Amino acid sequence: MSQSFKRMADKTVDRGPCAGCAVLFLQSLCPDVNLLSVYKDQQEGKFIVFKVIKLTLTDSAGGLGGYEILKVHDADPFLGVEVKFVDVAACQQFLESYSSGAVRQSLSQHACRLLALPEELTVETQLKAGTHILDLCLDKLELCLEHIHLSQPERLRDEEIDHLEQLLRSQALRPAPTTTAVTQEESPLPSNCFKFQNRVFEDRMLSAADVQSFSNGVGRQWKHVGRALGKSCRALKSPAIDNLAYEYEREGLYEQAYQLLSRFIQAEGRAAKLSRLVKALEDCKLTSLAEHILDIQPRE
Structure with missing residues (x-):
């Protein structure tokens, strides 16, 4: 491993120098959706696909400041996205999300919502740094980081990306739920919405960002939330919660909570909705965590 890379690896907490570049290749496996064609042929489609990519990277690289998109190009049948990571911490978080499948899940969910698809989008991905296919060595994090570090950006951001x-x-980047005041005189809630604190929120599948927010904030209460979810999820019936606690005891509370929601999503599929998690948090009197996940600003 190069000495420069070792110095960078020691700064995973700091916003250090550029960590390098990688290219994320994306291809829809759904016959009715061609991401490359949508991006190339329609101005509106191009904007929507770019927003899907941007939201996915924001979910997986620790926020907007963790990365920069330099170029989106035709790599038929793939859509290629060249990404510069601003530091090792952001790059490492992205690699961990990519390796766990969270990037693919986030991409699928954002695409399903923004492209108004009738069902979840199945996506094939590949990650490269220079000539190296990182999918072949995802179990070797330091090696992947070094490949990315050695692939430094060769160009400034494209004018198309600037546009x-x-x-x-000009609009809110983060997919904040649409909220409106509700009164008793209004019509019943649409099937794709739910009510929380007298506001209406768009319901959707749980995203990777939701899982991370929950895992970071729930602490020791994750078991109580799991039992609340277990009222309507067979996979979380007793003794599943205790088994999760035992299996991931050494990894700590974050991993236990993360595995809880991962089990919920795996078992429930498209029915693993945001409304169900919010209801479980309400039942456990964890409304502040629900507000955080829903991006509700704290009250004065």
Whole structure:
């Protein structure tokens, strides 16, 4: 491992120098959706696909400041996305999300919502740094980081990407739920919405960002939330919660909570909705965590 890379690896907590570049290749496996064609042929489609990519990277690289998209290009049948990571911490978080499948899940969920698809989008991905296919060595994190570090950016950001970024800045980038005041005189809630604290929120499948927020914030209460979810999820019936606690005891509370929601999503599929998690948090009197996941600003 190069000395420069070792110095960078020691700074995983700090916002250090550029960690390097990687190219994320994306291809829809659904016959009715061609991400490359949508991006190339329609101005509106191009913007939506770019937003899907941007939201996915924001979920998986520790926020907007963790990465920069340099170029989106035709790599038929794939759509290629060249990404510069601003530091090792952001790069490492992305690699861990990619390796766990969270990147693919996040991409699928954002695409399903923004492209108004009738069912979840199945996506094939490949990750490369230079000539190295990182999918072949994801179990060797340091090696992947070094390959990315050695693949430094060779170009500035494309003008097309600058234009798309400007369009995104003109609207809220983060997929904050649409909220409206509700009164008793209004019509019943649509089937794709739910009510929380007298507001209406768009219901959707749980995202990787939701899972991370929950795992970071729930602490020792994860078992109580699991039992609340277990009222309507057979996979979380007793003794599943205790088995999870035992199996991931050494990994700590974050991993136990993470595995809980992962088990819920795996078992429930498209029915693993945001509304069900919020209801479970309400039942456990964890409304502040529900507010955080829903991106509700704290009250004064």
